[in-house]
Amino acid sequence: MQLRWSRTLTLLPVLALALGFATVPASAHPSPATAPAGDASRRPYGTAPTVRSGWNDFSCKPSTAHPRPVVLVHGTLGNSVDNWLGLAPYLVARGYCVFSLDYGQLPGVPLFYGLGPVDASAGQLATYVDRVLAATGTGKVDLVGHSQGGMMARVYLKFHGGADKVNTLVGLAPDNHGTDLDGLTRLLDHFPGAKQYLSKATPGLTDQIVGSDVLNRLNAGGDTVPGVHYTVIATKYDEVVTPYRSGYLDGPDVRNVLLQDLCAVDLSEHVAIGTVDPVAFHETANALDPAHATRTTCLNG
Template identity: 70%
Template sequence: MSTAPRDPDHRRNPPLPFTEPQGDHVTLPWKRLRRSLAAGLLLAAAFTAAPAAAATAPERTAAVSSGWNDYSCKPSAAHPRPVVLVHGTFANSVDNWLVLAPYLVDRGYCVFSLNYGELPGVPVFKGLGPVDKSAAQLGTFVDKVRSATGAGKVDLVGHSQGGMMPRYYLKFLGGADKVNALVGIAPSNHGTTLSGFTKLLPYFPGIENLLNEHTPALTDQVVGSPLMQKLNAGGDTVPGVQYTVIATQYDEVVTPWRTQFLDGPGVRNIRLQDLCAVDLSEHVLAGTTDKVVFHEVANALDPAHATPTTCFS
Protein backbone atom coordinates (compact mmCIF):
# COMPACT_ATOMS: atom_id res chain seq x y z
CA MET A 1 0.00 0.00 0.00
CA SER A 2 1.31 3.45 -0.85
CA THR A 3 2.30 5.65 2.04
CA ALA A 4 1.99 8.86 0.04
CA PRO A 5 -0.75 9.95 -2.38
CA ARG A 6 -0.12 9.74 -6.06
CA ASP A 7 -1.27 12.22 -8.65
CA PRO A 8 -3.70 10.13 -10.73
CA ASP A 9 -3.30 12.44 -13.73
CA HIS A 10 0.47 12.69 -13.72
CA ARG A 11 0.82 10.98 -17.07
CA ARG A 12 -1.91 13.04 -18.70
CA ASN A 13 -1.25 16.42 -17.16
CA PRO A 14 2.41 17.33 -16.79
CA PRO A 15 3.28 20.96 -15.94
CA LEU A 16 1.78 23.46 -18.37
CA PRO A 17 5.05 25.00 -19.64
CA PHE A 18 5.78 21.72 -21.40
CA THR A 19 2.36 20.96 -22.83
CA GLU A 20 0.17 21.64 -25.79
CA PRO A 21 -3.55 20.92 -25.47
CA GLN A 22 -5.11 18.34 -27.74
CA GLY A 23 -8.74 17.68 -26.96
CA ASP A 24 -9.25 16.38 -23.46
CA HIS A 25 -5.63 15.30 -23.09
CA VAL A 26 -2.24 16.94 -22.98
CA THR A 27 0.76 15.65 -24.88
CA LEU A 28 4.45 16.46 -24.83
CA PRO A 29 6.00 17.07 -28.26
CA TRP A 30 9.01 14.82 -28.69
CA LYS A 31 11.36 17.51 -29.94
CA ARG A 32 10.63 19.82 -27.03
CA LEU A 33 10.99 16.92 -24.62
CA ARG A 34 14.46 16.16 -25.89
CA ARG A 35 15.41 19.78 -25.32
CA SER A 36 14.06 19.54 -21.78
CA LEU A 37 16.07 16.43 -21.06
CA ALA A 38 19.29 17.78 -22.50
CA ALA A 39 19.25 20.93 -20.41
CA GLY A 40 18.15 19.28 -17.22
CA LEU A 41 20.72 16.52 -17.33
CA LEU A 42 23.41 19.15 -17.70
CA LEU A 43 22.56 20.10 -14.15
CA ALA A 44 22.45 16.46 -13.11
CA ALA A 45 25.92 16.05 -14.59
CA ALA A 46 27.13 18.97 -12.56
CA PHE A 47 25.85 17.30 -9.40
CA THR A 48 27.47 13.95 -10.17
CA ALA A 49 30.67 14.91 -11.98
CA ALA A 50 32.74 15.55 -8.87
CA PRO A 51 32.16 12.21 -7.16
CA ALA A 52 32.35 10.36 -10.47
CA ALA A 53 35.77 11.77 -11.20
CA ALA A 54 36.94 10.33 -7.91
CA ALA A 55 36.05 6.76 -8.90
CA THR A 56 39.61 5.64 -9.49
CA ALA A 57 41.13 2.18 -9.55
CA PRO A 58 42.35 2.34 -5.91
CA GLU A 59 38.82 3.06 -4.77
CA ARG A 60 37.52 0.11 -6.74
CA THR A 61 40.14 -2.09 -5.06
CA ALA A 62 39.15 -0.74 -1.66
CA ALA A 63 35.53 -1.55 -2.41
CA VAL A 64 36.39 -5.19 -3.06
CA SER A 65 38.68 -5.53 -0.06
CA SER A 66 36.01 -4.14 2.26
CA GLY A 67 33.55 -6.85 1.22
CA TRP A 68 31.74 -4.99 -1.55
CA ASN A 69 31.90 -6.82 -4.89
CA ASP A 70 33.45 -9.78 -3.08
CA TYR A 71 32.54 -12.81 -5.16
CA SER A 72 33.58 -15.14 -2.36
CA CYS A 73 30.75 -13.77 -0.20
CA LYS A 74 28.06 -16.31 0.63
CA PRO A 75 24.63 -15.07 1.75
CA SER A 76 23.71 -15.81 5.34
CA ALA A 77 20.49 -17.30 6.65
CA ALA A 78 19.56 -13.85 7.94
CA HIS A 79 20.17 -12.23 4.53
CA PRO A 80 19.82 -15.02 1.96
CA ARG A 81 19.70 -12.80 -1.12
CA PRO A 82 22.63 -10.79 -2.53
CA VAL A 83 21.97 -7.09 -3.12
CA VAL A 84 22.77 -5.68 -6.56
CA LEU A 85 23.22 -1.90 -6.67
CA VAL A 86 22.32 -0.16 -9.94
CA HIS A 87 23.75 3.34 -10.41
CA GLY A 88 22.12 6.32 -12.10
CA THR A 89 22.80 8.30 -15.27
CA PHE A 90 26.31 9.82 -15.41
CA ALA A 91 27.34 7.82 -12.33
CA ASN A 92 29.19 4.50 -12.08
CA SER A 93 29.45 1.36 -9.96
CA VAL A 94 31.59 3.07 -7.31
CA ASP A 95 30.67 6.73 -6.94
CA ASN A 96 26.95 6.16 -6.51
CA TRP A 97 27.50 3.67 -3.68
CA LEU A 98 30.40 4.93 -1.57
CA VAL A 99 28.06 5.22 1.42
CA LEU A 100 25.24 2.73 0.83
CA ALA A 101 27.40 -0.25 -0.15
CA PRO A 102 29.46 -0.27 3.10
CA TYR A 103 26.26 0.46 5.03
CA LEU A 104 24.71 -2.77 3.72
CA VAL A 105 27.92 -4.80 4.03
CA ASP A 106 28.10 -3.81 7.70
CA ARG A 107 24.60 -5.23 8.10
CA GLY A 108 25.63 -8.63 6.78
CA TYR A 109 24.62 -8.44 3.12
CA CYS A 110 26.59 -9.67 0.13
CA VAL A 111 26.68 -6.51 -1.98
CA PHE A 112 27.54 -6.11 -5.65
CA SER A 113 27.46 -3.26 -8.14
CA LEU A 114 27.91 -3.05 -11.89
CA ASN A 115 28.72 -0.55 -14.60
CA TYR A 116 26.19 -0.42 -17.42
CA GLY A 117 25.39 1.82 -20.36
CA GLU A 118 29.03 2.51 -21.20
CA LEU A 119 29.67 4.35 -24.46
CA PRO A 120 32.90 4.19 -26.52
CA GLY A 121 35.28 7.01 -25.77
CA VAL A 122 33.40 8.16 -22.66
CA PRO A 123 35.43 7.43 -19.50
CA VAL A 124 34.08 7.38 -15.93
CA PHE A 125 30.51 8.38 -16.81
CA LYS A 126 28.17 5.42 -17.26
CA GLY A 127 24.44 4.87 -17.68
CA LEU A 128 24.43 6.64 -21.04
CA GLY A 129 23.49 3.83 -23.44
CA PRO A 130 19.99 2.77 -24.52
CA VAL A 131 17.92 1.62 -21.56
CA ASP A 132 16.91 -1.69 -23.14
CA LYS A 133 20.55 -2.61 -23.80
CA SER A 134 21.48 -1.61 -20.25
CA ALA A 135 18.72 -3.85 -18.93
CA ALA A 136 20.26 -6.77 -20.79
CA GLN A 137 23.62 -5.97 -19.17
CA LEU A 138 21.93 -5.99 -15.79
CA GLY A 139 20.50 -9.42 -16.56
CA THR A 140 23.94 -10.78 -17.37
CA PHE A 141 25.32 -9.34 -14.13
CA VAL A 142 22.49 -10.78 -12.03
CA ASP A 143 23.22 -14.22 -13.47
CA LYS A 144 26.90 -13.77 -12.59
CA VAL A 145 26.05 -12.87 -8.99
CA ARG A 146 23.59 -15.72 -8.64
CA SER A 147 26.15 -18.18 -9.97
CA ALA A 148 28.91 -16.93 -7.65
CA THR A 149 26.78 -16.84 -4.51
CA GLY A 150 24.50 -19.81 -5.15
CA ALA A 151 21.44 -17.63 -4.51
CA GLY A 152 18.23 -18.29 -6.39
CA LYS A 153 17.18 -14.64 -6.37
CA VAL A 154 18.69 -11.23 -5.74
CA ASP A 155 17.35 -7.92 -4.49
CA LEU A 156 17.94 -4.82 -6.60
CA VAL A 157 18.50 -1.30 -5.27
CA GLY A 158 18.79 1.47 -7.85
CA HIS A 159 19.11 5.24 -7.97
CA SER A 160 17.51 7.42 -10.64
CA GLN A 161 17.76 5.54 -13.99
CA GLY A 162 19.02 2.63 -11.89
CA GLY A 163 15.65 2.45 -10.15
CA MET A 164 13.72 2.51 -13.41
CA MET A 165 15.87 0.50 -15.85
CA PRO A 166 15.58 -2.78 -13.86
CA ARG A 167 11.83 -2.68 -14.50
CA TYR A 168 12.60 -3.32 -18.17
CA TYR A 169 14.66 -6.35 -17.16
CA LEU A 170 11.85 -7.60 -14.92
CA LYS A 171 9.13 -7.07 -17.50
CA PHE A 172 10.75 -8.08 -20.80
CA LEU A 173 13.96 -10.03 -20.14
CA GLY A 174 12.93 -12.71 -17.66
CA GLY A 175 14.15 -10.92 -14.58
CA ALA A 176 10.99 -11.48 -12.54
CA ASP A 177 12.02 -15.08 -11.88
CA LYS A 178 15.41 -13.99 -10.52
CA VAL A 179 14.53 -10.93 -8.44
CA ASN A 180 12.70 -10.78 -5.13
CA ALA A 181 12.51 -7.01 -4.65
CA LEU A 182 13.30 -3.76 -6.43
CA VAL A 183 13.99 -0.66 -4.34
CA GLY A 184 14.07 2.55 -6.38
CA ILE A 185 15.57 5.74 -4.95
CA ALA A 186 14.33 8.79 -6.90
CA PRO A 187 13.65 6.57 -9.95
CA SER A 188 12.63 7.92 -13.35
CA ASN A 189 9.75 5.45 -13.54
CA HIS A 190 7.51 7.51 -15.80
CA GLY A 191 10.14 9.77 -17.30
CA THR A 192 10.85 13.36 -16.46
CA THR A 193 9.91 16.84 -17.63
CA LEU A 194 12.93 18.30 -15.86
CA SER A 195 11.04 21.34 -14.59
CA GLY A 196 11.83 24.56 -16.50
CA PHE A 197 15.35 23.69 -17.61
CA THR A 198 14.49 24.05 -21.32
CA LYS A 199 15.06 27.76 -20.84
CA LEU A 200 18.78 27.03 -20.48
CA LEU A 201 19.18 25.60 -23.99
CA PRO A 202 19.74 28.92 -25.80
CA TYR A 203 22.79 29.45 -23.60
CA PHE A 204 24.42 26.18 -24.76
CA PRO A 205 24.44 26.19 -28.59
CA GLY A 206 24.81 22.71 -30.06
CA ILE A 207 24.38 20.86 -26.78
CA GLU A 208 21.08 19.26 -27.80
CA ASN A 209 22.57 17.52 -30.84
CA LEU A 210 25.60 16.43 -28.83
CA LEU A 211 23.52 14.84 -26.09
CA ASN A 212 21.03 13.23 -28.44
CA GLU A 213 23.83 11.70 -30.50
CA HIS A 214 25.94 10.39 -27.65
CA THR A 215 23.56 9.70 -24.76
CA PRO A 216 20.49 7.72 -25.82
CA ALA A 217 19.64 6.99 -22.17
CA LEU A 218 18.69 10.63 -21.75
CA THR A 219 16.02 10.71 -24.44
CA ASP A 220 14.77 7.30 -23.28
CA GLN A 221 13.95 8.91 -19.93
CA VAL A 222 11.79 11.71 -21.27
CA VAL A 223 8.07 11.62 -20.50
CA GLY A 224 6.30 10.05 -23.47
CA SER A 225 9.40 8.56 -25.10
CA PRO A 226 8.92 5.26 -26.95
CA LEU A 227 10.85 3.50 -24.19
CA MET A 228 8.61 4.94 -21.48
CA GLN A 229 5.47 4.05 -23.39
CA LYS A 230 6.62 0.45 -23.81
CA LEU A 231 7.79 0.11 -20.20
CA ASN A 232 4.55 1.33 -18.64
CA ALA A 233 2.03 -0.13 -21.07
CA GLY A 234 -0.16 -2.73 -19.40
CA GLY A 235 0.82 -1.80 -15.86
CA ASP A 236 3.79 -0.64 -13.84
CA THR A 237 4.67 -3.92 -12.13
CA VAL A 238 5.05 -7.64 -12.72
CA PRO A 239 3.77 -10.39 -10.39
CA GLY A 240 6.06 -11.85 -7.77
CA VAL A 241 8.32 -8.82 -7.24
CA GLN A 242 8.06 -6.46 -4.27
CA TYR A 243 8.51 -2.81 -5.23
CA THR A 244 9.58 0.08 -3.01
CA VAL A 245 9.92 3.65 -4.27
CA ILE A 246 11.55 6.34 -2.14
CA ALA A 247 11.05 9.84 -3.56
CA THR A 248 11.96 13.29 -2.28
CA GLN A 249 9.69 16.25 -2.82
CA TYR A 250 12.79 18.35 -3.50
CA ASP A 251 13.79 16.31 -6.55
CA GLU A 252 14.87 18.70 -9.30
CA VAL A 253 15.84 16.07 -11.91
CA VAL A 254 12.95 13.58 -12.04
CA THR A 255 10.00 15.92 -12.16
CA PRO A 256 7.22 16.10 -11.17
CA TRP A 257 8.49 14.04 -8.25
CA ARG A 258 5.23 12.13 -7.73
CA THR A 259 5.63 10.50 -11.13
CA GLN A 260 8.32 8.34 -9.56
CA PHE A 261 5.64 6.35 -7.75
CA LEU A 262 4.31 3.06 -9.11
CA ASP A 263 0.84 1.55 -9.23
CA GLY A 264 0.23 -2.13 -8.63
CA PRO A 265 0.19 -4.94 -6.09
CA GLY A 266 3.27 -5.31 -3.95
CA VAL A 267 4.14 -1.61 -4.23
CA ARG A 268 5.15 0.68 -1.38
CA ASN A 269 5.55 4.35 -2.31
CA ILE A 270 7.33 6.57 0.21
CA ARG A 271 7.89 10.31 0.35
CA LEU A 272 11.17 10.95 2.15
CA GLN A 273 9.72 13.91 4.01
CA ASP A 274 7.08 11.64 5.56
CA LEU A 275 9.95 9.82 7.24
CA CYS A 276 11.80 12.99 8.24
CA ALA A 277 10.02 16.29 7.63
CA VAL A 278 13.22 18.34 7.81
CA ASP A 279 15.15 16.19 5.31
CA LEU A 280 16.08 18.53 2.43
CA SER A 281 17.87 15.99 0.23
CA GLU A 282 17.29 16.45 -3.47
CA HIS A 283 17.79 13.95 -6.28
CA VAL A 284 21.51 13.23 -5.96
CA LEU A 285 21.88 13.41 -2.18
CA ALA A 286 18.91 11.10 -1.67
CA GLY A 287 20.69 8.35 -3.57
CA THR A 288 24.26 8.89 -2.45
CA THR A 289 24.51 10.06 1.17
CA ASP A 290 21.12 10.18 2.91
CA LYS A 291 21.12 7.78 5.88
CA VAL A 292 17.35 8.22 6.36
CA VAL A 293 16.87 6.84 2.86
CA PHE A 294 19.36 4.06 3.51
CA HIS A 295 17.59 2.96 6.69
CA GLU A 296 14.38 2.63 4.69
CA VAL A 297 16.28 0.67 2.02
CA ALA A 298 17.37 -1.76 4.75
CA ASN A 299 13.75 -2.04 5.89
CA ALA A 300 12.65 -2.85 2.35
CA LEU A 301 15.31 -5.54 2.02
CA ASP A 302 14.32 -7.17 5.33
CA PRO A 303 10.71 -6.17 6.08
CA ALA A 304 10.33 -8.86 8.72
CA HIS A 305 12.85 -6.99 10.90
CA ALA A 306 12.02 -3.42 9.87
CA THR A 307 12.33 -0.67 12.46
CA PRO A 308 10.81 2.82 12.32
CA THR A 309 12.68 5.24 10.09
CA THR A 310 13.12 8.71 11.57
CA CYS A 311 15.39 11.73 11.23
CA PHE A 312 17.75 9.98 13.65
CA SER A 313 18.02 6.78 11.64
Protein backbone atom coordinates in the same frame (compact mmCIF):
# COMPACT_ATOMS: atom_id res chain seq x y z
CA MET B 1 34.65 16.30 -30.12
CA GLN B 2 34.89 19.69 -31.81
CA LEU B 3 31.69 21.58 -32.59
CA ARG B 4 31.08 24.80 -34.45
CA TRP B 5 29.83 27.66 -32.30
CA SER B 6 26.39 27.44 -33.90
CA ARG B 7 26.25 23.75 -33.03
CA THR B 8 27.37 24.52 -29.48
CA LEU B 9 24.60 27.09 -29.04
CA THR B 10 22.10 24.58 -30.34
CA LEU B 11 23.21 22.08 -27.72
CA LEU B 12 23.14 24.37 -24.68
CA PRO B 13 19.80 22.99 -23.43
CA VAL B 14 21.07 19.49 -24.15
CA LEU B 15 24.07 20.10 -21.91
CA ALA B 16 21.79 21.46 -19.22
CA LEU B 17 19.72 18.30 -19.47
CA ALA B 18 22.78 16.07 -19.19
CA LEU B 19 24.08 17.95 -16.17
CA GLY B 20 20.67 17.81 -14.54
CA PHE B 21 20.66 14.04 -14.66
CA ALA B 22 23.99 13.63 -12.86
CA THR B 23 23.47 11.43 -9.83
CA VAL B 24 26.91 11.78 -8.31
CA PRO B 25 30.17 13.32 -9.50
CA ALA B 26 32.55 10.59 -10.55
CA SER B 27 35.94 10.84 -8.89
CA ALA B 28 38.87 11.07 -11.23
CA HIS B 29 41.00 9.71 -8.41
CA PRO B 30 39.09 7.35 -6.12
CA SER B 31 40.30 7.15 -2.55
CA PRO B 32 42.57 4.22 -1.64
CA ALA B 33 39.72 2.63 0.33
CA THR B 34 37.63 2.34 -2.82
CA ALA B 35 40.18 2.40 -5.62
CA PRO B 36 39.13 0.18 -8.51
CA ALA B 37 41.42 -2.54 -9.78
CA GLY B 38 42.70 -1.24 -13.09
CA ASP B 39 41.55 1.56 -15.33
CA ALA B 40 37.78 1.98 -15.02
CA SER B 41 37.55 3.16 -18.61
CA ARG B 42 38.86 -0.22 -19.79
CA ARG B 43 36.43 -2.37 -17.85
CA PRO B 44 33.98 -4.27 -20.04
CA TYR B 45 30.30 -3.42 -19.94
CA GLY B 46 28.48 -4.71 -16.90
CA THR B 47 31.54 -5.31 -14.76
CA ALA B 48 32.46 -3.64 -11.52
CA PRO B 49 35.76 -2.95 -9.83
CA THR B 50 37.16 -4.88 -6.93
CA VAL B 51 36.91 -2.65 -3.88
CA ARG B 52 38.41 -2.93 -0.44
CA SER B 53 35.33 -2.04 1.53
CA GLY B 54 33.52 -5.37 1.43
CA TRP B 55 31.34 -5.18 -1.65
CA ASN B 56 31.78 -6.81 -5.05
CA ASP B 57 33.28 -9.80 -3.24
CA PHE B 58 32.30 -12.72 -5.44
CA SER B 59 33.32 -15.17 -2.74
CA CYS B 60 30.60 -13.77 -0.43
CA LYS B 61 27.91 -16.28 0.49
CA PRO B 62 24.57 -14.91 1.69
CA SER B 63 23.62 -15.71 5.27
CA THR B 64 20.43 -17.25 6.60
CA ALA B 65 19.45 -13.82 7.90
CA HIS B 66 20.01 -12.19 4.49
CA PRO B 67 19.67 -14.99 1.95
CA ARG B 68 19.71 -12.87 -1.20
CA PRO B 69 22.58 -10.81 -2.61
CA VAL B 70 21.88 -7.14 -3.24
CA VAL B 71 22.77 -5.62 -6.61
CA LEU B 72 23.12 -1.84 -6.71
CA VAL B 73 22.28 -0.10 -9.98
CA HIS B 74 23.72 3.41 -10.36
CA GLY B 75 22.10 6.38 -12.07
CA THR B 76 22.91 8.47 -15.12
CA LEU B 77 26.49 9.77 -15.16
CA GLY B 78 27.23 7.63 -12.11
CA ASN B 79 29.31 4.49 -11.78
CA SER B 80 29.55 1.36 -9.68
CA VAL B 81 31.83 2.94 -7.07
CA ASP B 82 31.02 6.60 -6.57
CA ASN B 83 27.25 6.19 -6.51
CA TRP B 84 27.49 3.70 -3.65
CA LEU B 85 30.21 4.95 -1.32
CA GLY B 86 27.54 5.45 1.35
CA LEU B 87 24.93 2.74 0.83
CA ALA B 88 27.16 -0.21 -0.09
CA PRO B 89 29.21 -0.16 3.15
CA TYR B 90 25.99 0.49 5.08
CA LEU B 91 24.45 -2.74 3.75
CA VAL B 92 27.69 -4.73 4.05
CA ALA B 93 27.90 -3.75 7.72
CA ARG B 94 24.40 -5.22 8.15
CA GLY B 95 25.46 -8.59 6.78
CA TYR B 96 24.47 -8.39 3.12
CA CYS B 97 26.46 -9.62 0.15
CA VAL B 98 26.51 -6.48 -1.99
CA PHE B 99 27.43 -6.05 -5.64
CA SER B 100 27.40 -3.16 -8.12
CA LEU B 101 27.91 -2.89 -11.84
CA ASP B 102 28.79 -0.34 -14.47
CA TYR B 103 26.37 -0.09 -17.37
CA GLY B 104 25.57 2.14 -20.32
CA GLN B 105 29.16 3.14 -21.05
CA LEU B 106 29.74 5.09 -24.26
CA PRO B 107 32.94 4.46 -26.24
CA GLY B 108 35.65 6.86 -25.19
CA VAL B 109 33.74 8.19 -22.17
CA PRO B 110 35.34 6.92 -18.93
CA LEU B 111 33.82 7.08 -15.44
CA PHE B 112 30.48 8.59 -16.53
CA TYR B 113 28.10 5.75 -17.30
CA GLY B 114 24.37 5.24 -17.83
CA LEU B 115 24.41 7.14 -21.12
CA GLY B 116 23.77 4.25 -23.49
CA PRO B 117 20.31 3.02 -24.57
CA VAL B 118 18.24 1.97 -21.57
CA ASP B 119 17.17 -1.31 -23.17
CA ALA B 120 20.80 -2.27 -23.84
CA SER B 121 21.69 -1.32 -20.27
CA ALA B 122 18.93 -3.63 -19.01
CA GLY B 123 20.57 -6.42 -20.99
CA GLN B 124 23.85 -5.69 -19.24
CA LEU B 125 22.07 -5.83 -15.88
CA ALA B 126 20.62 -9.21 -16.85
CA THR B 127 24.10 -10.57 -17.57
CA TYR B 128 25.46 -9.18 -14.32
CA VAL B 129 22.63 -10.59 -12.20
CA ASP B 130 23.22 -14.03 -13.72
CA ARG B 131 26.88 -13.73 -12.76
CA VAL B 132 25.98 -12.82 -9.16
CA LEU B 133 23.49 -15.67 -8.91
CA ALA B 134 26.04 -18.17 -10.19
CA ALA B 135 28.74 -16.93 -7.79
CA THR B 136 26.52 -16.87 -4.72
CA GLY B 137 24.53 -20.01 -5.48
CA THR B 138 21.23 -18.23 -4.93
CA GLY B 139 18.02 -18.21 -6.93
CA LYS B 140 17.11 -14.54 -6.60
CA VAL B 141 18.66 -11.14 -5.94
CA ASP B 142 17.33 -7.89 -4.55
CA LEU B 143 17.91 -4.75 -6.59
CA VAL B 144 18.43 -1.18 -5.39
CA GLY B 145 18.49 1.44 -8.13
CA HIS B 146 19.14 5.17 -7.97
CA SER B 147 17.48 7.44 -10.52
CA GLN B 148 17.78 5.77 -13.95
CA GLY B 149 18.94 2.65 -12.12
CA GLY B 150 15.54 2.27 -10.48
CA MET B 151 13.68 2.66 -13.76
CA MET B 152 16.08 0.65 -15.93
CA ALA B 153 15.81 -2.24 -13.48
CA ARG B 154 12.11 -2.39 -14.34
CA VAL B 155 13.02 -2.77 -18.02
CA TYR B 156 15.15 -5.74 -16.96
CA LEU B 157 12.23 -7.20 -14.99
CA LYS B 158 9.71 -6.80 -17.81
CA PHE B 159 11.71 -7.48 -20.97
CA HIS B 160 14.92 -9.32 -20.03
CA GLY B 161 13.78 -12.19 -17.85
CA GLY B 162 14.37 -10.49 -14.51
CA ALA B 163 10.95 -11.14 -13.00
CA ASP B 164 11.88 -14.69 -12.02
CA LYS B 165 15.25 -13.66 -10.61
CA VAL B 166 14.36 -10.68 -8.43
CA ASN B 167 12.57 -10.65 -5.10
CA THR B 168 12.61 -6.93 -4.28
CA LEU B 169 13.25 -3.72 -6.21
CA VAL B 170 13.96 -0.55 -4.26
CA GLY B 171 14.01 2.66 -6.29
CA LEU B 172 15.73 5.74 -4.85
CA ALA B 173 14.30 8.75 -6.71
CA PRO B 174 13.63 6.64 -9.82
CA ASP B 175 12.24 8.24 -12.98
CA ASN B 176 9.69 5.49 -13.51
CA HIS B 177 7.40 7.66 -15.65
CA GLY B 178 10.08 9.97 -16.96
CA THR B 179 10.95 13.56 -16.19
CA ASP B 180 10.31 16.94 -17.76
CA LEU B 181 13.04 18.68 -15.71
CA ASP B 182 10.53 21.31 -14.64
CA GLY B 183 9.63 21.87 -18.28
CA LEU B 184 13.20 22.22 -19.59
CA THR B 185 12.93 19.16 -21.82
CA ARG B 186 10.23 20.92 -23.85
CA LEU B 187 12.81 23.53 -24.84
CA LEU B 188 14.55 20.92 -26.98
CA ASP B 189 11.77 21.27 -29.55
CA HIS B 190 12.78 24.92 -30.07
CA PHE B 191 16.36 24.06 -31.05
CA PRO B 192 16.38 22.36 -34.46
CA GLY B 193 18.30 19.09 -34.41
CA ALA B 194 19.03 19.17 -30.67
CA LYS B 195 16.79 16.30 -29.65
CA GLN B 196 17.92 14.17 -32.57
CA TYR B 197 21.55 14.83 -31.76
CA LEU B 198 21.03 14.01 -28.10
CA SER B 199 19.20 10.80 -28.99
CA LYS B 200 22.09 9.71 -31.16
CA ALA B 201 24.93 10.86 -28.90
CA THR B 202 23.49 9.94 -25.49
CA PRO B 203 20.35 7.85 -25.92
CA GLY B 204 20.23 7.08 -22.20
CA LEU B 205 19.18 10.68 -21.62
CA THR B 206 16.32 10.93 -24.11
CA ASP B 207 15.05 7.51 -23.03
CA GLN B 208 14.23 9.14 -19.68
CA ILE B 209 12.18 12.06 -20.98
CA VAL B 210 8.43 11.85 -20.42
CA GLY B 211 6.79 10.16 -23.39
CA SER B 212 9.86 8.34 -24.69
CA ASP B 213 9.32 5.11 -26.58
CA VAL B 214 11.11 3.16 -23.85
CA LEU B 215 8.93 4.57 -21.08
CA ASN B 216 5.71 4.12 -23.04
CA ARG B 217 6.57 0.47 -23.65
CA LEU B 218 7.69 -0.06 -20.06
CA ASN B 219 4.52 1.31 -18.49
CA ALA B 220 2.02 -0.09 -20.97
CA GLY B 221 -0.22 -2.63 -19.30
CA GLY B 222 0.76 -1.70 -15.75
CA ASP B 223 3.75 -0.56 -13.72
CA THR B 224 4.63 -3.86 -12.04
CA VAL B 225 5.24 -7.52 -12.79
CA PRO B 226 3.91 -10.33 -10.59
CA GLY B 227 6.10 -11.74 -7.86
CA VAL B 228 8.32 -8.72 -7.24
CA HIS B 229 8.05 -6.49 -4.16
CA TYR B 230 8.45 -2.79 -5.00
CA THR B 231 9.48 0.16 -2.82
CA VAL B 232 9.93 3.68 -4.18
CA ILE B 233 11.63 6.27 -1.97
CA ALA B 234 11.18 9.83 -3.27
CA THR B 235 11.99 13.34 -2.08
CA LYS B 236 9.87 16.41 -2.64
CA TYR B 237 13.09 18.38 -3.23
CA ASP B 238 13.98 16.32 -6.30
CA GLU B 239 15.12 18.75 -8.98
CA VAL B 240 15.84 16.06 -11.58
CA VAL B 241 12.84 13.74 -11.52
CA THR B 242 10.01 16.23 -11.87
CA PRO B 243 7.37 16.07 -10.74
CA TYR B 244 8.76 13.82 -8.02
CA ARG B 245 5.55 11.78 -7.95
CA SER B 246 6.38 10.54 -11.44
CA GLY B 247 8.68 8.11 -9.69
CA TYR B 248 5.81 6.46 -7.86
CA LEU B 249 4.46 3.11 -9.03
CA ASP B 250 0.90 1.87 -9.13
CA GLY B 251 0.08 -1.79 -8.67
CA PRO B 252 0.03 -4.68 -6.22
CA ASP B 253 2.85 -5.06 -3.72
CA VAL B 254 4.02 -1.45 -4.10
CA ARG B 255 5.03 0.91 -1.31
CA ASN B 256 5.63 4.54 -2.27
CA VAL B 257 7.48 6.51 0.40
CA LEU B 258 8.11 10.25 0.58
CA LEU B 259 11.28 10.97 2.51
CA GLN B 260 9.76 14.04 4.15
CA ASP B 261 6.87 11.97 5.54
CA LEU B 262 9.49 10.07 7.52
CA CYS B 263 11.54 13.13 8.46
CA ALA B 264 10.00 16.53 7.75
CA VAL B 265 13.32 18.37 8.07
CA ASP B 266 15.16 16.11 5.62
CA LEU B 267 16.32 18.38 2.77
CA SER B 268 17.90 15.70 0.59
CA GLU B 269 17.44 16.21 -3.13
CA HIS B 270 18.05 13.90 -6.07
CA VAL B 271 21.73 13.22 -5.52
CA ALA B 272 21.69 12.99 -1.72
CA ILE B 273 18.79 10.55 -1.43
CA GLY B 274 20.84 7.86 -3.17
CA THR B 275 24.30 8.66 -1.93
CA VAL B 276 24.39 10.04 1.61
CA ASP B 277 20.94 10.17 3.22
CA PRO B 278 20.74 7.97 6.37
CA VAL B 279 16.94 8.03 6.44
CA ALA B 280 16.78 6.71 2.87
CA PHE B 281 19.41 4.09 3.74
CA HIS B 282 17.40 2.89 6.73
CA GLU B 283 14.21 2.69 4.71
CA THR B 284 16.10 0.74 2.02
CA ALA B 285 17.20 -1.78 4.65
CA ASN B 286 13.60 -2.05 5.86
CA ALA B 287 12.44 -2.80 2.30
CA LEU B 288 15.10 -5.49 1.90
CA ASP B 289 14.14 -7.17 5.18
CA PRO B 290 10.54 -6.18 5.99
CA ALA B 291 10.16 -8.92 8.59
CA HIS B 292 12.66 -7.08 10.77
CA ALA B 293 11.85 -3.51 9.77
CA THR B 294 12.20 -0.83 12.40
CA ARG B 295 10.68 2.61 12.54
CA THR B 296 12.40 5.13 10.30
CA THR B 297 12.87 8.56 11.89
CA CYS B 298 15.14 11.56 11.57
CA LEU B 299 17.43 9.90 14.10
CA ASN B 300 18.13 6.83 11.96
CA GLY B 301 21.72 6.60 10.82
